[in-house]
Amino acid sequence: MGERSWFAEDALAHAVDAPSFCPRCGAGLTRADDGLVVEYWTADERVFHCWCRACGWSGDVRNVVRMIGHEAE
């Protein structure tokens, strides 16, 4: 097993992809005295639950790799 595990890669991806600023007001989200960004997974989608201390907005930001629409019935 190499020095870097898949855990480290996911942690790096978190650091790169986690929203840094509030989608509504633009305030910072990721420093300790800002809001909060918690990453969780739904199937193969990564979701960042965000809470902005500055304006109170909260919501989920999804990392979209491939746009998929619904199937025609």
Next chain:
Amino acid sequence: MLTAEQNEALTRVGPGTPMGEMLRRYWYPVALTSDLDDFPVRRARLLGENFAVFKTPSGRYGILGELCPHRRASLAYGMVEEDGLRCSYHGWLFDCSGACVDQPAEPDKSSFKDRVQAQAGQAQEMGGLVWAYIGPDPAPELPRYDVYVMEGLRDVGHCTLPCSWLQIMENAVDPHHVEWLHGRYFDFLARQKGFDAPPSFQRKHKKIAFDPFEHGIIKRRLYEGQSEDCDDWKVGHPLVFPYKMRVGGGYIEQMQIRVPVDDTTSWFILYTVHCPPGVDIPPQARIPAYEVPWRDDKGNHITDYVEGQDIMTWVTQGPITDRTVEHIGKSDIGIVTMRRMYREQMAAVAEGRDPLGVIREPHERIDLPCEKDKFGAKWEDFAVQWISQGFARYSPQKDVLLKLHLDAAAVRDAQRVG
């Protein structure tokens, strides 16, 4: 998954840290009442600080910073007097407010003592526990949650664990672990070792929900085969913000208390009241409290009882679990909800507001929502499983507890037949 910086912000509890400042707005148990009845002063550690907690001969409680302001000797080895706590090194006396009221070796007319103030909090007794508040004045009311003041037979197990209180709290909003840790793992262990695991914990979750409310977060679960009218879904039970969980069922009522002793140490208290109707509750001159063992003589975790399984997971996560490498999923949304609540309340305190669950109004009792019909199990079966295969198996009054519930079940059966 969190950044290292946000994991730090959520887990550091010392003075001056954002979480530590928020947590200092609440009352915490720092000793058992029986401890101070046996000896009137002892050391206590809370939120990364050391204290001397004491009871005066007339029954007042006090809590002072452990080190004497004079020469920094421990007041936990002090002498309790009616007016307060006297340092054993040179006899300086401090009252319950921390004021220095006597310096025996100084000149009679010296005003030196008026310049000296010990760090002081407030302390009260409730329900067999000594509670302390070490935050800024004015202190809020000590919340009289139902379990601490209700009638019933009390039974208190406790242990000190080498891990952050926060990972214990995350367990409180993680319903799925019951099905696996206390269900499948318990059954696996039982098959290996030749005993029967409690069947109540093995049901499969259909859905879970988390509803913030004025005292924390109500956790709900629906098992396959249950309707939404069941107590587990309709009533649920709460995480009581910021460091407790109310749970129960089958005429057992419990508060699980997770005291943040410091960043990496937690005092875990299982405060339990057994209150089946129809039987006489034996009088208790003194509330029995006992250490719950969680490691065997080889240093391995004891995992053949419910809380021992929980403790195994909390402690093996590490002193402070590294949330920069965790992988949480949709089934962990309770944890996401809880972390956000902590962060919101830390911000509230930084902005000068009271955080959630700080009570300012005098009151007699605060009733919390908590399911009675637990897991759809027969009530006495649930009680017997709770006592025999949970921490209460270590209780010095285990047989009394079992008899109480079985006698009450017999009364209920007789009433049904009659």
